[in-house]
Amino acid sequence: xxxxxxxxxxxxxxxxxxxxxxxxxxxxxxxxxxxxxxxxxxxxxxxxxxxxxxxxxxxxxxxxxxxxxxxxxxxxxxxxxxxxxxxxxxxxxxxxxxxxxxxxxxxxxxxxxxxxxxxxxxxxxxxxxxxxxxxxxxxxxxxxxxxxxxxxxxxxxxxxxxxxxxxxxxxxxxxxxxxxxxxxxxxxxxxxxxxx
Numbered sequence: 001x002x003x004x005x006x007x008x009x010x011x012x013x014x015x016x017x018x019x020x021x022x023x024x025x026x027x028x029x030x031x032x033x034x035x036x037x038x039x040x041x042x043x044x045x046x047x048x049x050x051x052x053x054x055x056x057x058x059x060x061x062x063x064x065x066x067x068x069x070x071x072x073x074x075x076x077x078x079x080x081x082x083x084x085x086x087x088x089x090x091x092x093x094x095x096x097x098x099x100x101x102x103x104x105x106x107x108x109x110x111x112x113x114x115x116x117x118x119x120x121x122x123x124x125x126x127x128x129x130x131x132x133x134x135x136x137x138x139x140x141x142x143x144x145x146x147x148x149x150x151x152x153x154x155x156x157x158x159x160x161x162x163x164x165x166x167x168x169x170x171x172x173x174x175x176x177x178x179x180x181x182x183x184x185x186x187x188x189x190x191x192x193x194x195x196x
Contacts, residue, residue: 032062038081044070
């Protein structure tokens with residue numbers, strides 16, 4: 001029996017799996033995990049033990065060790081969520097998912113390379129609002145709760161820097177915080193003070 005035949009048989013009755021926050025999805029090199037609800041991050045670890053976030057993924061996105069050369073490679077749930085397995089032999093569905101992932105990775109890389117660091121953080125907040133947000137009075141609420149440490153790991157900066165910059169952004173009116181610490185990008189352009 002070939003691998004693709006055994007994968008399809010194995011997946012019957014196991015299409016949708018539920019995951020808790022902070023759990024890791026099992027690594028399946030023969031399949032992609034398609035995120036059906038919630039959010040996950042892909043990450044690796046440096047030699048010094050610090051984590052490097054490789055991407056943030058939400059509904060409709062796919063993740064798999066088959067898409068990365070990182071070692072180690074992990075898929076961690078940032079929220080409660082559900083994911084289904086998409087066998088690599090389903091070419092039409094896989095191709096569409098891969099094109100979407102490549103586009104998102106390029107956006108993510110642009111954010112990571114933005115300078116100065118405060119611009120990079122503002123761009124990340126805008127991207128999170130677009131991907132994981134909803135319209136509210138005065139702006140866009142980000143429904144994905146990330147700790148300052150998680151944001152720091154994404155941008156490759158310190159947690160203290162993230163905390164300081166978020167406080168400055170709030171004082172400048174670029175963001176506002178709701179009681180449960182969701183961040184809202186105000187209706188005006190968050191890059192207003194960089195314009196000449």
